[in-house]
Amino acid sequence: ETTVPWDKINDVIDAVTRMAEEKHTAYGLPGRPYVSPRITQLYHTGVCIYFTHGFSAKGVADPDRVFSAIEHSLRETIIAHGGSISHHHGVGKIRKDFMGDTVSPTTVELLKAVKQADDPDNIFGIRNNIFTE
Numbered sequence: 001e002t003t004v005p006w007d008k009i010n011d012v013i014d015a016v017t018r019m020a021e022e023k024h025t026a027y028g029l030p031g032r033p034y035v036s037p038r039i040t041q042l043y044h045t046g047v048c049i050y051f052t053h054g055f056s057a058k059g060v061a062d063p064d065r066v067f068s069a070i071e072h073s074l075r076e077t078i079i080a081h082g083g084s085i086s087h088h089h090g091v092g093k094i095r096k097d098f099m100g101d102t103v104s105p106t107t108v109e110l111l112k113a114v115k116q117a118d119d120p121d122n123i124f125g126i127r128n129n130i131f132t133e
Contacts, residue, residue, distance in 0.1 A: 001086065005046040008082030012049065013037045019077040020053055023070045031056040049083070072097070096129050 004012050017035045024033040034054040041048040055070065057063035075095060079085065085095055085102045099108070108130050115122075115131060125131055 001040075001048055001050045002078050002083035003043075003046055003086075004049055004083045009039070009047060009049070012078055012081045012083045015077045015081045016051055016053075016074055019073055020055075020070070023073055024055060027055075027060070027066050027070070029055050029060060029066075030058050051078075068094075099130050 002012070016037070020033045020035045034052070036052040037049050038052070039047045040050055051074070053070075053074065055067065057067070060066055071094065075085070075098060079098060079101065085098045103111075111130060115125075119125075122131075
């Protein structure tokens with residue numbers, strides 16, 4: 001899911017669809033890629049888009065690695081075309097690589113300080129987001 005300004009909706013959807021098709025071809029995956037965007041929330045500033053995508057892994061060596069690489073490319077595409085890193089599900093492990101492009105080093109330090117104050121034993125969200133160290 002992502003948040004997208006009103007004037008970027010079609011750009012993001014079209015770019016993600018194209019990238020999914022390109023990666024499908026590049027990895028030689030069987031069948032056709034499946035991409036289904038849906039707008040779930042509306043705001044004055046834009047919308048939340050959920051992308052459901054699927055690729056056949058039949059006969060594909062190391063499908064987890066392939067799917068992870070495709071997911072990463074699709075997230076890069078979303079951000080490059082005006083979408084956000086996330087809407088409300090958080091960043092977690094899958095999207096943590098994009099934090100450096102999304103928040104400042106000062107914000108990272110602030111978040112780490114808050115986590116240290118609230119969770120000094122590092123119980124919650126271990127190895128998620130910016131807390132991977």
